């Protein structure tokens with residue numbers, strides 16, 4: 001997990017309370033800061049909410065890949081520095097959760113409470129991520145959009161919500177190919193298993209019961225390896241548990257972070 005690139009200034013949006021604890025929200029591969037829309041109103045009542053687009057995604061810069069997990073964590077440190085925030089809660093889903101685990105292990109002084117959703121400490125095989133990076137570099141992100149969104153939501157949810165299916169596929173297809181590929185290469189090279197025991201921030205690991213990408217045992221492994229971990233398995237939910245079950249997930253995030261404030 002070498003550190004190869006300089007931090008970039010990521011695109012971000014700050015909303016919510018001006019006097020509250022800060023919570024940073026970090027997106028999944030192929031998504032943007034908009035993936036938190038359904039969770040936002042309740043979070044904004046409690047916290048100063050900082051949403052950002054991971055490098056290579058949304059309106060953030062797209063340096064040439066590959067990137068490393070340290071690059072993604074360094075981008076968050078640079079963002080906190082830019083905002084003058086010493087210490088924040090961090091909530092990340094999938095790639096965002098990986099960023100949060102690396103940040104919490106390497107910069108424990110910057111992370112108050114941690115919530116990781118639908119993620120893993122080591123996603124194998126690496127060849128699958130290299131293959132996906134090659135596909136999007138050759139054919140664009142549209143080539144993977146339908147298959148990706150089929151993992152984001154359960155089949156029944158997609159059937160009942162064709163608008164969500166269409167807008168989610170458009171988001172993936174709108175992700176710059178080089179940014180998406182560079183982040184696939186983050187996951188290919190990443191192994192956070194040795195980082196977990198050094199994570200001191202109270203950690204809530206949230207799994208989607210029907211997530212085919214990072215199933216509940218991946219989250220259980222995180223919850224049991226960090227110093228203060230808890231697991232929540234959300235029923236009737238695939239990879240984007242925050243979007244498929246916003247009520248359950250937002251309430252769990254708020255309860256955990258309110259209990260983690262120091």
Ligand SMILES: O=C(O)CC1=CCC(=O)O1
Nearest residue numbers: 028029094095148151213
């Ligand atoms: O796109 C997928 O297969 C699911 C996923 C893995 C890491 C991430 O951020 O999304």
